[in-house]
Amino acid sequence: MTFNILIVDDSPVMRSIVRRMLESVHAHGFNCQEAENGQAALDFARSARVDLILTDINMPVMDGEELLRNLETDESLQAIPVIVVSTDKTEGRVQQMMKIGARGYVRKPFMPETLRNEIQRVLGVMR
Protein backbone atom coordinates (compact mmCIF):
# COMPACT_ATOMS: atom_id res chain seq x y z
CA MET A 1 0.00 0.00 0.00
CA THR A 2 1.27 3.43 -0.93
CA PHE A 3 0.52 6.45 1.26
CA ASN A 4 0.42 9.94 -0.21
CA ILE A 5 2.11 12.27 2.22
CA LEU A 6 2.05 16.05 1.88
CA ILE A 7 5.03 17.86 3.43
CA VAL A 8 4.19 21.48 4.28
CA ASP A 9 7.11 23.72 5.23
CA ASP A 10 8.39 27.06 3.97
CA SER A 11 11.99 25.87 4.25
CA PRO A 12 13.07 23.92 1.14
CA VAL A 13 15.88 22.19 3.05
CA MET A 14 13.47 21.03 5.72
CA ARG A 15 11.12 19.63 3.07
CA SER A 16 14.00 17.80 1.43
CA ILE A 17 15.16 16.37 4.78
CA VAL A 18 11.69 15.05 5.60
CA ARG A 19 11.35 13.62 2.08
CA ARG A 20 14.70 11.89 2.43
CA MET A 21 13.73 10.43 5.78
CA LEU A 22 10.49 9.05 4.37
CA GLU A 23 12.23 7.61 1.36
CA SER A 24 14.53 5.73 3.75
CA VAL A 25 11.57 3.83 5.16
CA HIS A 26 11.41 0.76 2.98
CA ALA A 27 8.58 -0.99 4.73
CA HIS A 28 5.86 1.16 3.13
CA GLY A 29 5.72 3.14 -0.02
CA PHE A 30 5.52 6.80 0.93
CA ASN A 31 4.73 8.99 -2.02
CA CYS A 32 5.82 12.52 -1.03
CA GLN A 33 4.43 15.82 -2.28
CA GLU A 34 5.48 19.25 -1.06
CA ALA A 35 3.78 22.56 -0.33
CA GLU A 36 5.47 25.74 0.87
CA ASN A 37 2.65 27.07 3.05
CA GLY A 38 -0.83 26.27 4.35
CA GLN A 39 -2.63 27.78 1.37
CA ALA A 40 -0.62 25.74 -1.13
CA ALA A 41 -1.31 22.66 1.00
CA LEU A 42 -5.08 23.28 0.99
CA ASP A 43 -5.07 23.82 -2.77
CA PHE A 44 -3.17 20.60 -3.28
CA ALA A 45 -5.35 18.56 -0.91
CA ARG A 46 -8.48 19.71 -2.77
CA SER A 47 -7.08 18.45 -6.06
CA ALA A 48 -5.42 15.14 -5.18
CA ARG A 49 -5.61 12.28 -2.71
CA VAL A 50 -3.65 12.98 0.49
CA ASP A 51 -3.40 10.36 3.24
CA LEU A 52 -1.36 12.37 5.72
CA ILE A 53 -0.17 15.96 6.13
CA LEU A 54 3.06 16.87 7.93
CA THR A 55 3.06 20.59 8.63
CA ASP A 56 5.29 23.23 10.13
CA ILE A 57 3.64 26.01 12.15
CA ASN A 58 5.41 29.27 11.31
CA MET A 59 4.97 29.91 7.59
CA PRO A 60 4.10 32.95 5.49
CA VAL A 61 0.74 33.32 3.66
CA MET A 62 -1.02 30.68 5.79
CA ASP A 63 0.53 29.16 8.89
CA GLY A 64 0.05 25.64 10.23
CA GLU A 65 -2.56 26.69 12.76
CA GLU A 66 -4.78 28.23 10.10
CA LEU A 67 -4.23 25.22 7.86
CA LEU A 68 -5.51 22.94 10.63
CA ARG A 69 -8.58 25.12 11.19
CA ASN A 70 -9.33 25.15 7.46
CA LEU A 71 -8.99 21.37 7.19
CA GLU A 72 -11.29 20.88 10.17
CA THR A 73 -14.07 22.95 8.62
CA ASP A 74 -13.86 21.32 5.17
CA GLU A 75 -15.94 18.16 5.08
CA SER A 76 -13.94 16.63 2.26
CA LEU A 77 -10.63 17.22 4.05
CA GLN A 78 -11.35 16.86 7.76
CA ALA A 79 -10.54 13.14 7.77
CA ILE A 80 -6.93 13.70 6.68
CA PRO A 81 -4.69 13.17 9.71
CA VAL A 82 -2.19 15.95 10.42
CA ILE A 83 1.14 15.70 12.24
CA VAL A 84 2.71 18.99 13.29
CA VAL A 85 6.50 19.14 12.80
CA SER A 86 7.82 22.23 14.51
CA THR A 87 10.68 23.84 16.36
CA ASP A 88 8.07 25.19 18.74
CA LYS A 89 8.17 22.77 21.63
CA THR A 90 6.46 24.79 24.30
CA GLU A 91 3.73 22.80 26.06
CA GLY A 92 1.28 25.64 25.40
CA ARG A 93 1.75 25.32 21.65
CA VAL A 94 1.59 21.51 21.57
CA GLN A 95 -1.69 21.51 23.51
CA GLN A 96 -3.13 24.23 21.31
CA MET A 97 -2.35 22.34 18.09
CA MET A 98 -3.70 19.03 19.42
CA LYS A 99 -6.87 20.83 20.52
CA ILE A 100 -7.60 22.14 17.03
CA GLY A 101 -7.21 18.72 15.45
CA ALA A 102 -3.56 17.71 15.09
CA ARG A 103 -3.15 13.94 15.53
CA GLY A 104 0.55 13.99 16.27
CA TYR A 105 3.40 16.34 17.11
CA VAL A 106 7.08 15.95 16.26
CA ARG A 107 9.47 18.44 17.81
CA LYS A 108 12.49 19.59 15.84
CA PRO A 109 15.26 18.54 16.10
CA PHE A 110 14.11 14.97 15.53
CA MET A 111 15.72 11.72 14.46
CA PRO A 112 14.41 10.01 11.33
CA GLU A 113 13.10 7.16 13.47
CA THR A 114 11.03 9.52 15.60
CA LEU A 115 9.26 10.85 12.53
CA ARG A 116 8.80 7.35 11.10
CA ASN A 117 7.34 6.05 14.38
CA GLU A 118 4.92 8.95 14.68
CA ILE A 119 3.76 8.48 11.07
CA GLN A 120 3.28 4.75 11.61
CA ARG A 121 1.36 5.41 14.81
CA VAL A 122 -0.97 7.93 13.18
CA LEU A 123 -1.51 5.89 10.02
CA GLY A 124 -1.99 2.75 12.12
CA VAL A 125 0.61 0.75 10.25
CA MET A 126 3.47 -1.21 11.69
CA ARG A 127 6.80 -2.16 10.29
Next chain:
Amino acid sequence: MNASELSNVLLLSASEVLEGMFYTSPLGDAPEDAPAGDISVALSFQGQPPGTFGLCTSPETGRKLAASFLGLDEESVTDEKNEEVLCELANMLCGSALSRIESNSIFALSQPKKEPAGSDRAAQPSVSRTFELEEGFLTTWIATENTP
Protein backbone atom coordinates in the same frame (compact mmCIF):
# COMPACT_ATOMS: atom_id res chain seq x y z
CA MET B 1 16.06 34.80 33.64
CA ASN B 2 19.49 36.31 34.32
CA ALA B 3 22.46 36.44 31.95
CA SER B 4 24.15 33.33 33.32
CA GLU B 5 20.93 31.32 33.06
CA LEU B 6 20.45 32.51 29.47
CA SER B 7 24.04 31.58 28.69
CA ASN B 8 23.36 28.08 29.98
CA VAL B 9 20.20 27.92 27.85
CA LEU B 10 22.36 28.71 24.80
CA LEU B 11 24.61 25.74 25.61
CA LEU B 12 21.71 23.36 26.21
CA SER B 13 19.95 24.36 22.99
CA ALA B 14 23.17 24.10 20.96
CA SER B 15 23.84 20.61 22.34
CA GLU B 16 20.30 19.44 21.67
CA VAL B 17 20.06 20.72 18.11
CA LEU B 18 23.60 19.96 16.97
CA GLU B 19 23.53 16.43 18.39
CA GLY B 20 19.99 15.80 17.16
CA MET B 21 20.28 16.70 13.49
CA PHE B 22 23.85 17.81 12.78
CA TYR B 23 25.72 14.83 14.30
CA THR B 24 28.16 17.01 16.21
CA SER B 25 28.41 18.48 19.66
CA PRO B 26 29.90 21.58 21.32
CA LEU B 27 33.38 20.62 22.54
CA GLY B 28 33.39 23.61 24.85
CA ASP B 29 33.52 27.39 24.75
CA ALA B 30 35.78 28.85 22.08
CA PRO B 31 38.99 30.59 23.12
CA GLU B 32 38.75 34.40 23.40
CA ASP B 33 40.70 34.91 20.19
CA ALA B 34 38.51 32.58 18.08
CA PRO B 35 37.83 34.19 14.69
CA ALA B 36 34.41 35.80 14.38
CA GLY B 37 32.28 34.24 11.67
CA ASP B 38 31.07 36.32 8.77
CA ILE B 39 27.69 34.77 8.07
CA SER B 40 24.98 35.96 10.44
CA VAL B 41 21.38 34.83 10.61
CA ALA B 42 18.76 36.32 12.91
CA LEU B 43 15.07 36.10 13.69
CA SER B 44 12.68 37.75 16.09
CA PHE B 45 10.10 36.13 18.32
CA GLN B 46 6.84 37.40 19.78
CA GLY B 47 5.56 36.02 23.06
CA GLN B 48 6.42 36.29 26.73
CA PRO B 49 9.17 37.44 26.59
CA PRO B 50 9.61 38.87 23.07
CA GLY B 51 13.09 39.28 21.63
CA THR B 52 15.59 38.35 18.95
CA PHE B 53 17.86 35.36 18.39
CA GLY B 54 20.77 34.85 16.05
CA LEU B 55 23.85 32.90 15.09
CA CYS B 56 27.11 33.64 13.42
CA THR B 57 29.66 31.31 11.82
CA SER B 58 32.12 31.05 8.94
CA PRO B 59 31.06 29.86 5.47
CA GLU B 60 33.36 26.81 5.85
CA THR B 61 31.84 25.77 9.16
CA GLY B 62 28.36 26.43 7.78
CA ARG B 63 29.09 24.20 4.81
CA LYS B 64 30.28 21.33 7.00
CA LEU B 65 27.21 21.60 9.21
CA ALA B 66 24.92 21.77 6.17
CA ALA B 67 26.54 18.66 4.66
CA SER B 68 25.92 16.70 7.88
CA PHE B 69 22.34 17.91 8.14
CA LEU B 70 21.48 17.12 4.53
CA GLY B 71 23.47 13.87 4.42
CA LEU B 72 25.55 15.11 1.50
CA ASP B 73 29.20 15.64 0.66
CA GLU B 74 30.46 19.14 1.34
CA GLU B 75 31.05 19.70 -2.37
CA SER B 76 27.33 19.22 -3.04
CA VAL B 77 26.31 22.03 -0.68
CA THR B 78 25.64 25.19 -2.68
CA ASP B 79 25.86 28.67 -1.11
CA GLU B 80 22.08 28.86 -1.28
CA LYS B 81 21.62 25.54 0.55
CA ASN B 82 24.26 26.57 3.06
CA GLU B 83 22.28 29.69 3.89
CA GLU B 84 18.96 27.83 4.07
CA VAL B 85 20.42 25.29 6.48
CA LEU B 86 21.83 28.04 8.71
CA CYS B 87 18.38 29.66 8.75
CA GLU B 88 16.84 26.33 9.77
CA LEU B 89 19.56 25.86 12.40
CA ALA B 90 18.75 29.31 13.85
CA ASN B 91 15.05 28.42 13.84
CA MET B 92 15.64 25.17 15.74
CA LEU B 93 18.11 26.71 18.19
CA CYS B 94 15.66 29.51 18.94
CA GLY B 95 12.76 27.07 19.42
CA SER B 96 14.87 24.94 21.73
CA ALA B 97 16.01 27.98 23.73
CA LEU B 98 12.51 29.43 24.11
CA SER B 99 11.05 26.16 25.37
CA ARG B 100 13.68 26.28 28.11
CA ILE B 101 13.00 29.91 28.96
CA GLU B 102 9.22 29.72 29.14
CA SER B 103 7.57 26.42 28.38
CA ASN B 104 3.94 27.46 28.76
CA SER B 105 3.94 30.57 26.60
CA ILE B 106 3.14 30.44 22.87
CA PHE B 107 5.77 32.07 20.69
CA ALA B 108 5.54 33.23 17.09
CA LEU B 109 8.91 33.12 15.33
CA SER B 110 9.72 35.25 12.31
CA GLN B 111 11.46 33.72 9.31
CA PRO B 112 15.21 33.66 9.95
CA LYS B 113 17.07 35.97 7.59
CA LYS B 114 20.69 36.34 6.66
CA GLU B 115 21.93 39.64 8.02
CA PRO B 116 24.05 41.97 5.91
CA ALA B 117 27.75 41.84 6.74
CA GLY B 118 28.74 44.22 9.48
CA SER B 119 25.18 44.75 10.69
CA ASP B 120 25.22 46.18 14.16
CA ARG B 121 23.12 44.58 16.82
CA ALA B 122 25.12 46.13 19.63
CA ALA B 123 22.32 48.62 20.18
CA GLN B 124 20.45 45.83 21.94
CA PRO B 125 21.93 44.10 24.97
CA SER B 126 22.22 40.38 24.35
CA VAL B 127 23.75 37.27 25.84
CA SER B 128 26.07 35.50 23.42
CA ARG B 129 28.25 32.43 23.49
CA THR B 130 30.76 30.99 21.02
CA PHE B 131 31.18 27.22 20.88
CA GLU B 132 34.04 25.22 19.54
CA LEU B 133 32.89 22.37 17.31
CA GLU B 134 34.87 19.82 15.33
CA GLU B 135 33.66 21.80 12.30
CA GLY B 136 34.83 25.21 13.58
CA PHE B 137 33.19 27.91 15.68
CA LEU B 138 29.54 28.78 16.13
CA THR B 139 28.27 31.84 17.99
CA THR B 140 24.67 32.04 19.19
CA TRP B 141 23.04 34.99 20.91
CA ILE B 142 19.71 35.91 22.38
CA ALA B 143 18.21 39.23 23.39
CA THR B 144 14.95 39.28 25.31
CA GLU B 145 13.19 42.47 26.25
CA ASN B 146 14.11 41.89 29.85
CA THR B 147 17.70 40.78 29.19
CA PRO B 148 19.72 42.29 32.03
Next chain:
Amino acid sequence: MTNPIVVGIGDCKISRDPDSVLVTYALGSCIAIMIHDPLVQVGGLLHLMLPDSGTNRDKAQEKPFMFADTGIPLLFQGAYAKGANRSRLAVSIAGGAQMMDEAGVFNIGKRNYLAVRKILWKAGVLVQAEDVGGVNSRTVHFDIASGKVSLRGAGTPSHELVAAKAGADRRN
Protein backbone atom coordinates in the same frame (compact mmCIF):
# COMPACT_ATOMS: atom_id res chain seq x y z
CA MET C 1 23.15 -26.47 19.14
CA THR C 2 24.15 -22.85 18.95
CA ASN C 3 27.45 -21.88 17.61
CA PRO C 4 28.80 -18.74 19.31
CA ILE C 5 31.03 -16.54 17.17
CA VAL C 6 32.91 -13.95 19.20
CA VAL C 7 33.49 -10.56 17.62
CA GLY C 8 36.55 -8.86 19.12
CA ILE C 9 37.18 -5.16 19.63
CA GLY C 10 37.69 -3.44 16.29
CA ASP C 11 36.43 -6.46 14.40
CA CYS C 12 33.43 -7.53 12.33
CA LYS C 13 31.78 -10.88 11.60
CA ILE C 14 29.11 -11.74 9.07
CA SER C 15 27.21 -15.01 9.39
CA ARG C 16 24.59 -16.89 7.44
CA ASP C 17 24.65 -19.91 9.67
CA PRO C 18 21.20 -19.98 11.35
CA ASP C 19 22.68 -21.93 14.25
CA SER C 20 25.13 -19.18 15.08
CA VAL C 21 25.00 -16.38 17.63
CA LEU C 22 27.31 -13.40 17.23
CA VAL C 23 28.62 -12.27 20.60
CA THR C 24 30.60 -9.20 21.52
CA TYR C 25 31.72 -8.47 25.06
CA ALA C 26 32.06 -5.38 27.21
CA LEU C 27 31.21 -2.52 24.89
CA GLY C 28 32.26 0.58 26.76
CA SER C 29 32.61 3.69 24.65
CA CYS C 30 32.81 1.34 21.66
CA ILE C 31 29.74 0.80 19.50
CA ALA C 32 28.30 -2.41 18.09
CA ILE C 33 26.17 -2.20 14.96
CA MET C 34 24.00 -5.20 14.17
CA ILE C 35 22.39 -5.67 10.75
CA HIS C 36 20.03 -8.52 9.91
CA ASP C 37 18.11 -9.75 6.90
CA PRO C 38 15.37 -12.04 8.27
CA LEU C 39 14.51 -13.59 4.91
CA VAL C 40 17.91 -15.03 4.08
CA GLN C 41 18.98 -15.18 7.76
CA VAL C 42 22.17 -13.22 7.26
CA GLY C 43 23.52 -11.07 10.07
CA GLY C 44 26.58 -8.94 10.67
CA LEU C 45 28.04 -7.38 13.79
CA LEU C 46 30.66 -4.62 13.78
CA HIS C 47 32.43 -3.63 17.02
CA LEU C 48 34.05 -0.24 16.36
CA MET C 49 36.24 1.79 18.67
CA LEU C 50 36.70 5.26 17.16
CA PRO C 51 34.67 7.67 15.04
CA ASP C 52 37.08 8.67 12.33
CA SER C 53 40.06 7.11 10.57
CA GLY C 54 41.22 10.51 9.30
CA THR C 55 43.88 10.86 11.98
CA ASN C 56 45.24 7.36 11.51
CA ARG C 57 45.20 6.19 7.90
CA ASP C 58 47.82 3.46 8.36
CA LYS C 59 45.90 1.89 11.21
CA ALA C 60 42.70 2.09 9.15
CA GLN C 61 44.39 0.18 6.32
CA GLU C 62 45.45 -2.53 8.72
CA LYS C 63 42.29 -2.60 10.91
CA PRO C 64 39.41 -0.87 9.10
CA PHE C 65 36.85 -2.21 11.57
CA MET C 66 38.33 -0.07 14.32
CA PHE C 67 36.77 3.06 12.84
CA ALA C 68 33.16 4.03 12.09
CA ASP C 69 33.91 5.59 8.70
CA THR C 70 35.89 2.63 7.36
CA GLY C 71 34.09 -0.17 9.22
CA ILE C 72 30.43 0.58 8.51
CA PRO C 73 30.64 0.36 4.68
CA LEU C 74 32.48 -2.97 5.01
CA LEU C 75 29.82 -4.31 7.38
CA PHE C 76 27.06 -3.61 4.84
CA GLN C 77 29.10 -4.85 1.88
CA GLY C 78 29.88 -8.04 3.77
CA ALA C 79 26.19 -8.70 4.43
CA TYR C 80 25.24 -7.95 0.81
CA ALA C 81 27.94 -10.38 -0.36
CA LYS C 82 26.24 -13.12 1.68
CA GLY C 83 22.85 -12.40 0.14
CA ALA C 84 21.33 -9.73 2.38
CA ASN C 85 19.08 -7.16 0.74
CA ARG C 86 19.23 -3.53 1.79
CA SER C 87 15.48 -3.02 1.84
CA ARG C 88 15.01 -5.88 4.33
CA LEU C 89 17.83 -4.99 6.70
CA ALA C 90 17.03 -4.28 10.34
CA VAL C 91 19.76 -2.15 11.90
CA SER C 92 20.39 -1.75 15.61
CA ILE C 93 23.04 0.02 17.66
CA ALA C 94 24.41 -0.51 21.18
CA GLY C 95 27.23 0.98 23.24
CA GLY C 96 28.71 4.46 23.24
CA ALA C 97 28.86 4.73 27.02
CA GLN C 98 30.84 7.41 28.79
CA MET C 99 33.48 5.46 30.66
CA MET C 100 34.98 6.53 33.97
CA ASP C 101 38.55 6.53 32.74
CA GLU C 102 37.75 9.23 30.21
CA ALA C 103 36.99 11.93 32.73
CA GLY C 104 38.31 15.24 31.48
CA VAL C 105 38.39 14.39 27.79
CA PHE C 106 35.56 14.78 25.35
CA ASN C 107 33.15 11.89 25.65
CA ILE C 108 34.40 9.40 23.03
CA GLY C 109 31.27 7.27 23.40
CA LYS C 110 29.10 10.17 22.29
CA ARG C 111 31.48 11.00 19.44
CA ASN C 112 31.32 7.41 18.27
CA TYR C 113 27.54 7.47 18.37
CA LEU C 114 27.26 10.77 16.48
CA ALA C 115 29.71 9.49 13.84
CA VAL C 116 27.68 6.31 13.36
CA ARG C 117 24.45 8.27 13.10
CA LYS C 118 25.97 10.66 10.58
CA ILE C 119 27.22 7.84 8.34
CA LEU C 120 23.89 5.99 8.48
CA TRP C 121 21.94 9.17 7.69
CA LYS C 122 24.17 9.88 4.72
CA ALA C 123 23.51 6.35 3.50
CA GLY C 124 19.76 6.74 4.09
CA VAL C 125 19.67 3.94 6.66
CA LEU C 126 17.16 4.11 9.52
CA VAL C 127 17.76 2.42 12.85
CA GLN C 128 15.22 -0.01 14.25
CA ALA C 129 16.42 0.07 17.85
CA GLU C 130 19.27 1.48 19.88
CA ASP C 131 20.57 1.36 23.43
CA VAL C 132 23.37 3.88 23.72
CA GLY C 133 25.05 6.27 26.14
CA GLY C 134 24.92 6.01 29.89
CA VAL C 135 27.90 4.83 31.91
CA ASN C 136 27.57 1.04 31.77
CA SER C 137 29.32 -1.56 29.71
CA ARG C 138 27.15 -3.79 27.50
CA THR C 139 27.50 -7.31 26.10
CA VAL C 140 25.58 -8.22 22.94
CA HIS C 141 24.14 -11.59 21.84
CA PHE C 142 22.80 -11.55 18.28
CA ASP C 143 20.88 -14.59 17.05
CA ILE C 144 21.31 -15.08 13.31
CA ALA C 145 18.22 -17.23 12.77
CA SER C 146 15.75 -14.79 14.35
CA GLY C 147 17.60 -11.47 14.38
CA LYS C 148 17.01 -11.20 18.12
CA VAL C 149 19.48 -8.91 19.87
CA SER C 150 19.93 -9.23 23.63
CA LEU C 151 21.97 -6.89 25.79
CA ARG C 152 23.47 -7.53 29.16
CA GLY C 153 24.88 -4.69 31.22
CA ALA C 154 27.33 -5.01 34.07
CA GLY C 155 25.31 -6.28 37.03
CA THR C 156 21.94 -5.99 35.27
CA PRO C 157 19.69 -8.70 33.83
CA SER C 158 19.69 -9.18 30.08
CA HIS C 159 17.05 -7.40 27.99
CA GLU C 160 15.91 -7.53 24.41
CA LEU C 161 16.96 -4.73 22.08
CA VAL C 162 15.44 -6.33 18.99
CA ALA C 163 12.74 -9.00 19.25
CA ALA C 164 12.93 -12.25 17.34
CA LYS C 165 11.04 -12.30 14.07
CA ALA C 166 7.90 -14.41 14.58
CA GLY C 167 8.46 -18.10 14.15
CA ALA C 168 12.16 -17.81 13.57
CA ASP C 169 13.64 -18.09 17.05
CA ARG C 170 13.82 -21.77 17.85
CA ARG C 171 15.43 -21.25 21.23
CA ASN C 172 12.49 -19.45 22.81
